[in-house]
Amino acid sequence: METANGPLSTHANEAGHKASAVRQIATNLVEIFTPPRQFTDQTIESAYIGDHGRRFAGSRLAASILACLTWSVFLGWDLYNGANNEAFRHVLPQILLLRFAGTAVLGALVYLCSRIRRDSLAQLSILCGVLAAGTLLVGQVAFSPPTHAFTHYFSGLYLVEFFQFGFFNLKAKATLATSCILVATVFFMQAVFHPLAPENFVYGMFFLVIVILTGLAVNVHAERHCRDRFLAELAMRDANERLALANTDLENKQQILEETQKARAATTEALLAIQARQREEAERQNQAKSMFLATATHDLRQPMHALNLFLHAGQEAFQRGNFPEVQRLIAQASDAANVMARLFNSILELSRLEAGGVVPEYHQLELTSILKDVIDQVGELARSQGVTVRLRTPSIAVHVISDAHWLHRVLTNLVANAIKYHADRLATPPTVLVGIVRLNTRVRVDIVDNGIGIPPQLLRDIFRPFYQVSNDERSRDNGLGLGLSIVNAAISILKEHRIEVRSRLGIGSRFSIDLPRPSLDGIERQLNQPPGETADEIQIQNRFVLLVEDDPLARASMIALLEQWGMLVEGASDLGELDGMLIEIERPPDLVILDYRLPGQCTYRDALTLIGRRTGASLPYLVVTGESVPPSHPEVTCGRLLMKPVNPWLLRNAIARAMQQQ
Structure with a gap:
């Protein structure tokens, strides 16, 4: 027998290759003559x-x-x-x-x-x-x-x-x-x-069949080629359409990208411009703040210097026994202290307004009574300057929506400013006219004077701190130079309040305050200060006051002033001392005066809680603080907050109101 690798296997492989070749030829022939589907x-x-x-x-x-x-x-x-x-x-x-x-x-x-x-x-x-x-x-x-x-x-x-x-x-x-x-x-x-003839027929039919088969092969190939080309063109057309869509999409994306890049470039330029303006504004504000501090320091140093000299001179006069001279020097020292306190309070007030530390309390206010109170308050100043102040109001009550304190302050500053800058004329007496103009949904208050007027190029500068027209020598007879700055800052925090200035040099000026009116005339009036007795009519003598103040000097000065008013005072520096004092006192206090911040991370609230627990009663209180931006607690801002340094007259009125509430 032959092995698998012998001649028998070789013949089998050759036969297989031949059969495969024959099948391939047959397949090709069939494909040549088979019409495409x-x-x-x-x-x-x-x-x-x-x-x-x-x-x-x-x-x-x-x-x-x-x-x-x-x-x-x-x-x-x-x-x-x-x-x-x-x-x-x-x-x-x-x-x-x-x-x-x-x-x-x-x-x-x-x-x-x-x-x-x-x-x-x-x-x-x-x-x-x-x-x-x-x-x-x-x-x-x-x-x-x-x-x-x-x-x-x-x-x-x-x-x-x-x-x-x-x-x-x-x-x-x-x-x-x-x-x-x-x-x-x-x-x-x-x-x-x-x-x-038979031989010609056979010969002719043979060639005719050959021609038909050859033509059929050519025809099949041509049709198959046409169908393949159509599919290729169809695929190419689809590909071109997809490519066109892709190109269109790419162009749109490119356009969007270009627009985005342009917008980004514009945004970048705008941000750079904003940063540049902010940097310039910050530098300007920094310079303005530096100038403000320098001017404030200068103006504070003057009355402080005078106060120090008056006190030293009074001490020497007291040692010599010259008591009339001592009384005169103390009066002058008091005037210097008042000037310094007014200036200091104005600076703190302006800082609070600019720092956002003031939260207005809006009420429906009767405007005529406020203006009468303002004119009464500046009456002494007008008489000393020889200026006549006239008030013109409608025959019916006019109500506005505003903050009582800041509206009063704005109107007072504007009327006082008009009085200070009067003109000494023989033909026309110096006059300030205050009038109310009723509009459909607004109310306008005009303060008109016939004073020296303001040059047009200085109309924006008059609202800068310490800026005063025609007062380069910084004479205090014309004020501190902060009144209009406080007016501008206060108007900016009061919603729907506007201020307008018109002036003609040598003719006079008109300051107008535009205020919102109540939406309904029947709204119940809510005033910051309820009607009642005045501070001078309320008896505060022999009233018992409990003072909680951690600063020794401030506590001693407050006790001295209250005792001069005939009040009984007990002072404590912290909650521990206050607790011991509450255990020993024989009667509950009529009023509690507290500093906002107390030792041991405590506040006035902790002190009030301790007092209420010891006395079993809710007592009237005042909060006196030196914070530049006091907290906006509702129970503090409702007429109970006083800022250091406090004016004695304001302190006495606050005590009187608290006693009246009790």
Whole structure:
């Protein structure tokens, strides 16, 4: 026996390779002659048919014209054969009839190819024309003499098949069917008329079948190529559309990116500009703050210097026993202290307004009574300056929505400012007119004077701290230079409040405050200070006050002042000392005065809690603080808060109001 690697195995492998090669050849032959299938997607098939008809409409028209001309040219061949052959002359009429019929058929085909664009109709017309031409040619073979049938007319069938398979771009299945019909017609003609000798018939049919098979292979390849090209073009078209969409999307994104970059660049430039302006504003504010501090320090140093000298001079006069001189020097020291306190309070007040430490309390206020109180308050100043202050108000009450304290302060500063800058004229007495103008939803208060006026270029500067027109020497007879700054800061924190200034140099000025009116006239009036007795009418003597103050100097000065008013005072520095004092006192206090911050991280609230627990009662109280921005506690801001340094007159009024509430 031979092994697996011997001759037997070798022969088996060779036989397998040969069989595989034969199968591959057979497969290729089948593929060559098998017409391609239609597309499974009918939408694509319909699109292909439409595209195929449009694509080859021109070439089909040209092929039909060429076929018609070729068929007609052979008319000369027919006439030549009829003139030179006696036997052919007898059948020439039948041959010419078939020739003219073929010309008519192909002429009609030319017309149809020029008019029809639908592929199915065009192919049907061409196939009918080809079949008709082939049938007429078979008829010519049947009528021709045996000497001419094979050599002169049967060979024309090859030309018909050549046109069918090569020029018209028809479907392979349809051309194969037409060729089969034509072959059947030839067999029928030979069987009936016997125009061809048997050897010529076999020889001719052999070549006709070869031509048909060759044409079919070419036709199958052409159709397969057309279908593949259509799919490729369809895929290319889809790819181009997707590419166009992608390009459009990319262009849109590019445009968006460019716009974003431009917007970002603009934003960056704007931010840089804002930063530059903020930096400039910060530098300007820093310079303004430095100038403010320098001016404030200078103005505070002057009365402090005078106070120190007056006190030292009074001490020496006291040592000499010159008591009248001591009394005079103490009065002057008191004046210096008052100037220093006013200046210090104004600076703190302006700082609180600018730092946002003030929370306005809005109420419905009766404006006429406020203006009368303002005029009464500045009455002494007006009399000392020789200025007449006149008030013009409507006959009915006028109400506004505002903060009682800050509105009073703004109006007081404006009227006092108008009095200070009066003009010494002989013809026109110095006068300040205060008037109320009622509008639909607003109320305007005008403070008009006939004073020196303000130059137009200085209208914005007058609201700067310590700025005073025509007072370069900083004389205190014209005020401290903070009144209009406080007015501007207060107006800026009061909602719907506006200030307007108009002035003519040498004629006078008009300051107007625009205020909101209540939405309903029937709203209950809420005033910061309830009507009742004045501070001077309320008896505070022999009232017991409990003072909680951690600063020894402030506590001692407060006790001294309260005792001079005839009040009984007990002072404590912290909660421990306060607790011991509450255990020993025989009567509950009539009033508690507390500092806001106390030792041990405590506040006035802790002290009030301790007092309430020890006494079992809720006592009236005042909070006196040195905080630059006091806390906005509702129970503190409702008339119970005083800022250090406190004016003795304001302190006495606050104590009187607290006693009245009790």
